[in-house]
Amino acid sequence: GDSVTQMEGPVTLSEEAFLTINCTYTATGYPSLFWYVQYPGEGLQLLLKATKADDKGSNKGFEATYRKETTSFHLEKGSVQVSDSAVYFCALSDRSGGSYIPTFGRGTSLIVHP
Amino acid sequence: SQTIHQWPATLVQPVGSPLSLECTVEGTSNPNLYWYRQAAGRGLQLLFYSVGIGQISSEVPQNLSASRPQDRQFILSSKKLLLSDSGFYLCAWSAIDKIWGTEAFFGQGTRLTVV
Numbered sequence: 001g002d003s004v005t006q007m008e009g010p011v012t013l014s015e016e017a018f019l020t021i022n023c024t025y026t027a028t029g030y031p032s033l034f035w036y037v038q039y040p041g042e043g044l045q046l047l048l049k050a051t052k053a054d055d056k057g058s059n060k061g062f063e064a065t066y067r068k069e070t071t072s073f074h075l076e077k078g079s080v081q082v083s084d085s086a087v088y089f090c091a092l093s094d095r096s097g098g099s100y101i102p103t104f105g106r107g108t109s110l111i112v113h114p
Numbered sequence: 115s116q117t118i119h120q121w122p123a124t125l126v127q128p129v130g131s132p133l134s135l136e137c138t139v140e141g142t143s144n145p146n147l148y149w150y151r152q153a154a155g156r157g158l159q160l161l162f163y164s165v166g167i168g169q170i171s172s173e174v175p176q177n178l179s180a181s182r183p184q185d186r187q188f189i190l191s192s193k194k195l196l197l198s199d200s201g202f203y204l205c206a207w208s209a210i211d212k213i214w215g216t217e218a219f220f221g222q223g224t225r226l227t228v229v
Contacts, residue, residue, distance in 0.1 A: 032216050043120075043204055043220035044158075089158070093208065093216040100146065100208060100216035106157035 002027045006090045006105035013080055013112050021075040021108045023064075023090035031094040033057075033066050033073040038087045038107070047075075047088070085112045116141035120205045120221030127228055133178075133192040135224050137205030140186065145207040147188040148218065149180055152202040164188060200228045 007022045025031065032051045036044040048057030053068035064075045073090060087107045093100040120137045127133060139145055149161040160173045162180035170180050177196050181189045188205060205221040 034217050036220075041223075041225070043223045044206075044218075046217050046219070049217055091218070093218075101160075101163055102148075102206075102208060102216070102218045104158045 002031070002092060002094050002103045004090050004092055004103055004105035006088075006108050008106075008108070009087075010109040010111050013110070015082055015112055015114050016079045017112075019075070019077040019080045019084075019110070021088055021090075021110070023073045023075065023105060025071050025073065025090075025092050027071075027092055027094045029094045031092040032100075033064070034091040034093070034102075035062070035064055035073070035075050036089040036091060036104075038089065040086075044089060080110070080112045082112045082114050085110055116207075116219065118205065118207055118219055118221045120224060122224060123222060124225045125227070127195050127226065129197055129228055130194045133190070133195050133199070133226070135190040135203055135205075135226075137188045137190075137221055138186055139188075139207045142186070142207070142209065144185060145209060147182060147186075148206040148208075149188065149190045150204040150206065152204060152223075154201070158204070162190070195228045197228050200226055202226075 004025050034049045035047040037047045038044045048059040050057040050066035053066055056065045062077045064073050087109050089107045090105040091102050093102045117140045147164045150158045151161055152158055162172055164170050164182045178192050203224045206218040208218045
């Protein structure tokens with residue numbers, strides 16, 4: 001079945017540091033890929049998405065590129081802020097059994113210090 | 115625009131008591147609906163999903179059940195809560211047709227503490 005693997009956390013950075021959170025996936029079809037962000041005590045919010053190979057999703061300074069050859073969708077940001085501290089989830093949706101049931105990674109906690 | 119409502123936000127229930135969490139979606143029709151549970155410091159566990167009224171798929175055997183009495187209403191229930199049912203419960207929906215995008219949209223969650 002489909003699965004998403006993302007790096008273990010927590011990731012601890014100083015403000016203005018470069019961020020990379022690795023994500024790889026396995027899927028039977030041609031999935032869409034997503035990054036979600038969860039702030040403490042809240043639900044998940046869609047951060048960015050990509051629907052086909054070589055697409056780059058971007059939002060709020062975050063970027064991720066759909067790499068079909070390496071089955072990866074790594075999240076990057078050039079300069080993190082304290083307000084970026086949250087849990088980040090990589091996810092995919094694939095046409096499995098006729099429905100697009102989303103599959104999530106375990107989440108990576110990001111802590112940014114001033 | 116589409117919105118999702120989930121309530122209550124916080125709930126403290128004694129062991130052995132019943133549970134009913136409700137989720138409704140507005141602005142879309144025939145969505146896929148999901149219930150997830152998130153234990154402290156853990157990832158998302160898919161509990162139930164539904165692709166239509168009265169159609170419920172369970173991902174893990176447990177003390178919980180789900181129902182979809184209307185197209186945009188999804189209910190999570192338990193007859194007798196266990197301590198292990200404590201956690202953060204999230205409702206979500208996604209479009210059933212890839213043309214409209216397949217990302218999931220989440221409610222704000224319910225923090226359930228069983229005491």
